[in-house]
Amino acid sequence: MPGGYTGKILRVNLTNKSISQIPTEKYEEFGGGHGIGSAIFFDLVGDQLPFEAFDPRNLIIMMASPFSGTFMPGSGRCEVQGLAPMLYPIEWFGHSNFGGRFTAQLKYAGWDGIVVEGAASEPVWINIVNDKVTIESANGIWGMDTWDTQEEISRRVMPQLKPGEWAELSDSYTTQVPAVVCCGPAGERKSRLGALLHGPGSQAALCGFGGVFGSKNLKAISAIGTGSVPIADPKAFMDARLWFRQFQWDVDNPREPEKFAGRGYSLISGAPSGGNVTNGSLPLIPARAAACASCPRGCRMRLASADSNEAVCAGTMVVSVRGNQKLTRQGNDMMHKLGLGHWQLMPLQGYVNNLAQRGLLGKGKQIDIDLPFDHRGTFGFWEILLRKIAYREEAGNDMAEGCARFAEKYGLLKEDLSKGVIRLTYWGTQEHYDTQTEVEWGFGSLFGERDLMLHMMANYPLHWMAQSGNPYLTAEEASKLYTDAMVPYNGDPYMIDYGDGPTGIYSDSKIKQVAWVKHYEKFWIGAGGFCGWRWPMCITNNTADRRGPTPHAEPRFWNAVTGKKGTFADYMELGHKIYTLDRAIWNLQGRHRDMEVFPDYIYDQKGRGSILPMVVDGKWTYATGAGRTLDRAKVEDFKTRFYKFEGWNPENSYPTRATLEKMGMKKVADVMQSKGKLG
Amino acid sequence: MPGGKKAESEEAVAKKKYSRRDFLVAGGTVAAVDALIATTPAKAALPAASPAPAEVSYPESKGYLVYDSKKCAGCTTCMLACSLTHHGVQSLSLSRIQIMQDSFGKFPNDLQMAPCRQCVVPVCVQNCPTGAAFVDTKNGNVRRIDSSKCIGCKTCIRMCPQQPHRTVWNHIDNKSIKCDLCLETPYWNEKGGPSGKQACVESCPMKAIKFVTQTPDQTETDGYDVNLRNDHWLNLGLVDNSTVVPPAMAQMAKRPMFKPKPKPKQ
Numbered sequence: 001m002p003g004g005y006t007g008k009i010l011r012v013n014l015t016n017k018s019i020s021q022i023p024t025e026k027y028e029e030f031g032g033g034h035g036i037g038s039a040i041f042f043d044l045v046g047d048q049l050p051f052e053a054f055d056p057r058n059l060i061i062m063m064a065s066p067f068s069g070t071f072m073p074g075s076g077r078c079e080v081q082g083l084a085p086m087l088y089p090i091e092w093f094g095h096s097n098f099g100g101r102f103t104a105q106l107k108y109a110g111w112d113g114i115v116v117e118g119a120a121s122e123p124v125w126i127n128i129v130n131d132k133v134t135i136e137s138a139n140g141i142w143g144m145d146t147w148d149t150q151e152e153i154s155r156r157v158m159p160q161l162k163p164g165e166w167a168e169l170s171d172s173y174t175t176q177v178p179a180v181v182c183c184g185p186a187g188e189r190k191s192r193l194g195a196l197l198h199g200p201g202s203q204a205a206l207c208g209f210g211g212v213f214g215s216k217n218l219k220a221i222s223a224i225g226t227g228s229v230p231i232a233d234p235k236a237f238m239d240a241r242l243w244f245r246q247f248q249w250d251v252d253n254p255r256e257p258e259k260f261a262g263r264g265y266s267l268i269s270g271a272p273s274g275g276n277v278t279n280g281s282l283p284l285i286p287a288r289a290a291a292c293a294s295c296p297r298g299c300r301m302r303l304a305s306a307d308s309n310e311a312v313c314a315g316t317m318v319v320s321v322r323g324n325q326k327l328t329r330q331g332n333d334m335m336h337k338l339g340l341g342h343w344q345l346m347p348l349q350g351y352v353n354n355l356a357q358r359g360l361l362g363k364g365k366q367i368d369i370d371l372p373f374d375h376r377g378t379f380g381f382w383e384i385l386l387r388k389i390a391y392r393e394e395a396g397n398d399m400a401e402g403c404a405r406f407a408e409k410y411g412l413l414k415e416d417l418s419k420g421v422i423r424l425t426y427w428g429t430q431e432h433y434d435t436q437t438e439v440e441w442g443f444g445s446l447f448g449e450r451d452l453m454l455h456m457m458a459n460y461p462l463h464w465m466a467q468s469g470n471p472y473l474t475a476e477e478a479s480k481l482y483t484d485a486m487v488p489y490n491g492d493p494y495m496i497d498y499g500d501g502p503t504g505i506y507s508d509s510k511i512k513q514v515a516w517v518k519h520y521e522k523f524w525i526g527a528g529g530f531c532g533w534r535w536p537m538c539i540t541n542n543t544a545d546r547r548g549p550t551p552h553a554e555p556r557f558w559n560a561v562t563g564k565k566g567t568f569a570d571y572m573e574l575g576h577k578i579y580t581l582d583r584a585i586w587n588l589q590g591r592h593r594d595m596e597v598f599p600d601y602i603y604d605q606k607g608r609g610s611i612l613p614m615v616v617d618g619k620w621t622y623a624t625g626a627g628r629t630l631d632r633a634k635v636e637d638f639k640t641r642f643y644k645f646e647g648w649n650p651e652n653s654y655p656t657r658a659t660l661e662k663m664g665m666k667k668v669a670d671v672m673q674s675k676g677k678l679g
Numbered sequence: 680m681p682g683g684k685k686a687e688s689e690e691a692v693a694k695k696k697y698s699r700r701d702f703l704v705a706g707g708t709v710a711a712v713d714a715l716i717a718t719t720p721a722k723a724a725l726p727a728a729s730p731a732p733a734e735v736s737y738p739e740s741k742g743y744l745v746y747d748s749k750k751c752a753g754c755t756t757c758m759l760a761c762s763l764t765h766h767g768v769q770s771l772s773l774s775r776i777q778i779m780q781d782s783f784g785k786f787p788n789d790l791q792m793a794p795c796r797q798c799v800v801p802v803c804v805q806n807c808p809t810g811a812a813f814v815d816t817k818n819g820n821v822r823r824i825d826s827s828k829c830i831g832c833k834t835c836i837r838m839c840p841q842q843p844h845r846t847v848w849n850h851i852d853n854k855s856i857k858c859d860l861c862l863e864t865p866y867w868n869e870k871g872g873p874s875g876k877q878a879c880v881e882s883c884p885m886k887a888i889k890f891v892t893q894t895p896d897q898t899e900t901d902g903y904d905v906n907l908r909n910d911h912w913l914n915l916g917l918v919d920n921s922t923v924v925p926p927a928m929a930q931m932a933k934r935p936m937f938k939p940k941p942k943p944k945q
Contacts, residue, residue, distance in 0.1 A: 071754075071755075071759040071760060073884075104771075147783065151783070163779070163791075164791050166843050166844065172772055172848070172850035173772060173847075173848050174772050177781070226771075227770065228768035228769060228851075230768055231763060234767040234866035234867075235867060237763065238867050238878070239868060241760070241882055242881055251912060251915075252909060252911060253911070271915055272752060273916060273917055279916065284916055284918050284923070286787070286918055287786050287918075288750070288753075288789070288917060289752040290752055290753055291752040291753055293755055294755065294756060295754050297884075298754060298885065302782070302790075304786045306786075306789075310782055
């Protein structure tokens with residue numbers, strides 16, 4: 001095998017308790033992570049689709065990448081894939097990922113990934129210690145919250161481990177503790193909000209894979225290893241890592257600190273610790289920046305109070321305790337302990353309040369649940385609400401089905417979604433940024449299976465740079481520099497024109513941007529295990545010429561690790577291939593172009609806008625697009641051209657045989673044809 | 680057979696290779712050293728840094744790694760740079776610097792950094808029975824291990840007074856390894872050592888490891904754990920004491936929007 005791979009993927013069947021291996025070489029053409037995961041999913045169950053997410057046939061695939069376990073900057077994520085119970089109206093083949101050190105330990109243990117199939121007859125967890133893999137009883141662990149689970153499993157895996165000492169693992173040694181990923185009480189109860197937790201606050205929050213764990217009677221997976229990740233060209237890899245320093249925030253001597261210093265700017269600059277939004281007012285709680293494996297940013301924190309440790313963004317703010325940061329931190333910790341996914345809890349809790357105000361929800365109401373609304377916004381209110389959702393008490397049982405299905409049960413979904421009362425804009429997941437303006441996020445989500453959740457595509461570097469009020473590039477400069485990096489479509493500055501003129505949001509340039517986003521998402525983020533808060537980096541404030549490491553860094557690192565010789569464009573085409581495979585799987589589940597429409601409010605209600613580069617009256621400027629609505633006919637035309645661009649049949653969005661065979665996926669075409677889904 | 684054991688010439692004895700088992704079965708450091716001395720003729724000169732009386736002094740290292748455990752973010756880049764440059768692979772277990780952390784712990788006790796201290800009194804050198812651990816007087820007196828002489832007895836590992844021990848077990852080669860300040864880094868294009876660069880220092884994104892030439896305080900464990908943070912770090916909102924106000928926040932507080940509203944007149 002080339003460098004970066006351990007050569008084998010762990011396959012665990014919980015139904016018959018068998019443990020076997022899949023040679024990574026069989027799927028090497030898909031790169032790693034998401035690419036290999038999609039290919040394995042298709043091979044094992046593609047021809048059986050459609051079936052439901054809680055069917056034992058569903059798979060949990062957790063793939064590492066060739067970068068996992070190396071010091072490739074910002075590559076410490078673990079990609080999780082499978083049919084996703086959170087997504088609506090169909091439980092699409094989805095993906096979620098989490099940071100930390102799980103994939104690193106998995107690689108050191110000698111595995112490129114894990115495929116879990118079937119369902120255990122009683123609660124179990126999977127124990128990976130180097131080559132030794134066992135299915136253990138979860139007796140005494142099932143029922144625990146996610147923090148206690150991780151602590152107990154660490155104790156069971158390495159009872160000999162003492163903090164700050166070496167521990168022996170079959171004549172090799174480590175100072176590290178096992179990396180555990182688990183579901184909480186919510187997942188055990190097959191909640192569609194069920195998240196996977198690793199550490200105190202790192203969630204795979206989207207898709208409801210905690211619920212899939214629960215459906216399989218799988219409480220946790222633990223990995224610890226003492227092995228190595230082989231590197232094809234160590235000298236080149238080290239040189240690349242040191243070369244990359246110029247793009248990092250210089251913690252001792254940052255560029256233009258008067259302009260870029262401060263935690264508020266850290267989204268753009270990559271300065272440490274800014275991901276935790278609950279420790280920013282005086283007096284500050286003493287804390288460190290806490291990085292995922294290999295990340296030079298360290299956006300998380302660990303605090304002297306040990307609350308909100310390693311949680312970021314929504315993981316520190318969805319549970320908002322009015323006027324009290326300490327209780328807000330602890331409230332979000334409660335969410336993590338219960339294993340509730342923050343990105344679904346956010347619209348759900350807002351909807352609960354909305355329904356209460358409308359007189360539809362409350363004790364003895366149509367939606368019967370006893371919640372102390374007089375104390376809304378207090379820790380006590382949150383605790384009652386979260387526990388009722390996690391433990392499926394009263395109407396919490398319906399809420400555990402996710403926001404869309406909850407609304408649907410009470411006959412409210414159609415109207416409330418249409419009017420934007422609940423903004424489940426993308427397949428049952430919450431709208432993130434203004435869909436009418438930041439359209440590549442909207443289209444990228446609609447042409448996917450859930451919220452895009454990739455801030456570094458354009459959101460941080462462009463929107464938040466401008467939102468800061470002091471952008472370091474003019475709109476015209478940004479359009480040139482940013483799109484210079486967008487190989488192979490570089491040279492077209494209108495790819496980031498967010499205006500609604502002829503070169504704007506419905507243009508062929510925008511089609512290229514959406515395609516670029518999806519291809520980058522599938523290969524570099526998905527197959528490479530990159531963090532969406534770090535990559536891509538088309539521009540940066542950390543260099544004199546404001547150019548970021550994209551598109552030079554990605555292939556430089558990939559080739560040094562694997563020994564391959566591909567170009568950035570080559571790997572982007574692999575991203576196109578993976579995206580097309582995902583599309584084929586969705587088609588087999590029932591996806592048709594007619595389903596890929598936004599809720600009515602996107603077309604009928606004026607958007608709030610999002611400041612971005614736009615061409616207005618023929619000139620580049622920063623503007624918000626506030627008040628804009630999308631045009632149905634133009635969106636449909638955009639879809640037609642996008643499908644064609646990707647090699648899919650514009651009538652139904654199905655990939656064509658020519659496209660699939662050109663990509664080397666003849667067997668996918670054959671299955672599609674047998675199911676009547678070939679484009 | 681004529682000669683019997685006596686037939687084993689002095690030269691043969693001198694050339695005798697001592698296996699790891701020779702030491703381990705002897706039951707510990709002292710026994711192993713005794714065995715070596717008893718069977719080694721005087722003219723089969725031991726390496727310069729062979730087991731020596733405790734009172735023997737060693738020239739101090741001309742370089743040390745100090746660190747700031749409050750600045751470390753736990754990304755393990757230093758560990759992976761160490762294993763990569765020395766061994767050509769990325770491995771936490773083969774790293775000569777160890778970072779240990781507890782995700783659930785309380786700052787600052789949630790993390791420990793453990794590079795080799797290049798001790799003034801190098802216990803590993805003192806106790807190595809074969810002279811594999813030695814003071815490299817040609818290269819800034821760095822305390823090193825010559826892998827060609829290491830027999831894998833783990834004496835240096837057992838004798839290292841630090842917790843965790845800074846001599847590291849290479850389970851691939853069955854030998855001990857330790858920090859050499861990057862003197863021998865075959866997988867790095869840079870020159871290492873006290874007069875060169877160190878992979879962990881160069882790669883640390885938080886600049887939490889520093890090479891110094893002045894000998895750190897040997898009497899305190901914390902002598903190597905120093906403050907490498909400046910105001911730019913504080914301005915990230917990362918303080919080690921709640922009474923500290925980052926300069927940028929103090930500056931912001933002077934702006935009108937942060938001025939307290941005047942009290943309403945009674």
